[in-house]
Amino acid sequence: MPKVGMEPLRRKALTDAALRTIGQHGSLGVTMSEIAKEAGVSAALAHHYFGSKEQLLNETIRELLRQLRRDAVEALAGAETPRARLSAVLRVSFAAEQFTPETVAAWLAFYVDAQRSEETRRLLVVYARRLRSNLLSALGRLCPPDDAARIAEGAAAMIDGLYIRQSLRSAPISSTASVALVEDYLEAQLKGFVR
Template identity: 85%
Template sequence: MPKVGMEPVRRKALTDAALRAIGQHGSLAVTMSEIARQAGVSPALAHHYFGSKEQLLVETIRELLRSLRRDAIEALGSAPTQRARLSAVIAVSFDTAQFAPETVAAWLAFYGEAQRSEETRRLLVVYARRLRSNLLSALKTLCPIDDAARIAEGTAAMIDGLYIRQSLQSAPISSKASVALVENHLDAQLKEFGA
């Protein structure tokens, strides 16, 4: 019988363990038992909280998205200018926690799963729309809307592309270097608008 009040703690431990296990495997080919063992709970308790591995994986993606959203809201709230807001979005994307090897591997595994799972695809579309919206919100004050949309798409694609390259681990790039590459891209795109 689960202890009263432990559910949120154990659910979080299980999503954290799922992220680690997926990152270590480099795929979603992990079992509920492996995840439960990493979380320090029994497989039965993991099934009690989530019902199935698929439900646990969906909750793990949701937890990643919630974490990214919290970090973005905090960073955007302290940005004094629209250009600083763009830098905040970029910095959050490559924050140490978001750009950790296990997290990057998990994101890539989730993208692969999105080809088969409508729920996973839906959640990743939410991420893509949120990233584009955050970029576009600042960009449209710095340049015409058509240019803002083009620059937002290019910047988002560059962020996602750097994640893919990081997941390959053949030539890992640091978080700081990734930020610098995207910032350089933005500076080049915004130069003609004097921003």
């Protein structure tokens, strides 16, 4: 029986290892044994904590989403104006730990998996809705509702597109440059609206 307090640490180690392993392979075609080895535990222990590879992968997505949520709550708490809130959402979207090559590759692998897995699709819809909600919360105070919705969709598409470009690795763009590109888009879209 695991020691009290060890289970959360081991579960986190396994989700972190899953993220790294998927990122290194560039697909979800990894085994529990490979993930367990990366985490420094046995495959049996990985199965004990998660049951199946699919459950471990879903928990890995959930952990990414939880981290994004924690980062967003913290960043938004310090943003005093609607425009500052938009910038905070962008910084969180391109935070260093979210924008590593391995994490980007894992996100893309999850998007591919969403074509066959209802659970993966559901989790990614949660991400998309949360991003849109965070953008709309700020944009709704800066421009009319129809414009806010259009601009939010454009910003979200740019964020997702920059992740896809990052995955190409042939011409990686930095986190800072990615934020600047989306900031430029937002400034152009918001020009003319009273702020």
